[in-house]
Amino acid sequence: MPELRYNVITREWVVIATERAQRPDQFVRKEKRKALPEYDPKCPFCPGNEAMTPPETYVVPDTKSWRVRVTPNKFAALSYEGERKRTVQGIRRTVTGVGIHEVLVETPAHNKTTALLSDHEVELIIQTYLHRFKFASSDPRIEQVTIFKNHGEAAGTSLEHPHSQMIAIPVITSQLRDRLTHALEHFDEFGECIFCRVLSQEQKEGTRLVLETEHFVAFVQFATLTPFSMLIMPRRHMACFVEMRDAEAADLARILRRSLAKFYFGLGDPDFNYAVRTAPTEYSGVKYYHWYVSIIPRLTRMAGFELGSGMFINVSLPEENASFLRGIKVD
């Protein structure tokens, strides 16, 4: 008998299709990726080709050039210049499309995906995220900042050179507003952070844990919507990403790299997205919200049922996902 599970964070029901469930090894990528060179003369993100992008807004310098490099997205979805103006007319509401859309080039090496970097290299990326998140949040036009990565075509990118992006927008999305509201309701009713509660429940049960480090826990959620999706959650209660301390940032680098290495070696380098899900900086310190990183390998597609109902059918078992990933040894 399949099971419907309720996600207490998002308030979504998911079908865990036990009968249709595929074995973990059936999700391993079959198509081999083509080997990439360390440097590609046509790549706008490779060192030496900096003129192919807009001028940088931030770099982590190196003796010769740079280790992480941030530039405005050449094809920005939002305009950095301009005023935030809201128009309300009948049932129409519009806001001018101002915001910040940056590309964060993660490494000079064209062919070094996160799984193959060193912990220290990933730490520089996390520190860059923190810097740009603070910069964007200090802009009075900005309400919400999303840091994310697209890896591979199914995840929405065709650029091979490892990079992340930041999009800072002049409104709060209904997704974030709903999560803030639901978390607050839970806090008011039960006197606890719902995320802290989920984390302690997962630690108690143990069957869906993937990795634990000093400051973070990586696990597959009880009611996860898609195969092998994982959360990396800080043990210490923090509403906003920027509340993270340096030692925690170094530890996040370690657990993020190791999680992605498990995907890389265990699932054959699948296409994936990750995103930092956090309250805006003005919520720093609130007791009811808790930031985390969500990693979503793109192994399945949304079809008409998901689009039409908002419900997902997970054709794998979260407990089997976690057990499989625990079994993949990474350093």
Added chain:
Amino acid sequence: MPELRYNVITREWVVIATERAQRPDQFVRKEKRKALPEYDPKCPFCPGNEAMTPPETYVVPDTKSWRVRVTPNKFAALSYEGERKRTVQGIRRTVTGVGIHEVLVETPAHNKTTALLSDHEVELIIQTYLHRFKFASSDPRIEQVTIFKNHGEAAGTSLEHPHSQMIAIPVITSQLRDRLTHALEHFDEFGECIFCRVLSQEQKEGTRLVLETEHFVAFVQFATLTPFSMLIMPRRHMACFVEMRDAEAADLARILRRSLAKFYFGLGDPDFNYAVRTAPTEYSGVKYYHWYVSIIPRLTRMAGFELGSGMFINVSLPEENASFLRGIKVD
């Protein structure tokens, strides 16, 4: 300057990326589909191969065999047998995975997509939807029924024979609950159905209309999330799909076929999903909700930003989408 638009039905903001917008003809499918035979001996949905599927639950008969045929999905996500049982334990909520998952084979012809059927053939499909929707809704274990179609691989199907599906579930999804609640709030505040208001606004402006028939209007929404997505909305206020009269069902067939013919001939037969978005039957007659059909061609992908923030970036202009589709002549 890009523009953020607010979808008053879903309460989602979308970026209309004017600067990055692609021309309508850039969305035309490049890859040619392989020509299909009228009959495929290996296809479980072709006439003569009925033994390859579970026994039928409904048919529209023909003198020789059938015109539309419904069977349980062989790989059902939910179990038809069993009791609905809810378990609540700490923060865990589960429900047994009971429900109804059926396949509706739309035509005996293996190679006849909706755009190529006659109005009468599509009417038989719509009447079958109504029949199965009522059947599922009469099951006391069922809370929500979704009728949908997946066409092509990007839309989540690998089966070529034209078919739709119905999934009836034992819970209400948060997506539907939120929409019902928001629509009710709008009704209480403004004394009107928000959907009727959107429809009259679209008719007044005219720039996003695609097709109008006696009982329905097809249009691209002001704040549509993805290129060329369309709504087909009944002119008469109805909360639930099953409130539709026979003349309206015949007219829905006409506008659905013609809308899909515009995709087929104008956009090169793109992969698409459609879904009937409706209140459950118990809401029949309520003044604040309004059902419609949502058609979503799968021309773009969700990437990390959409997943991480819940906000979409539409790289086309709804007004240009509509104007392009209006220009595609279909009978």
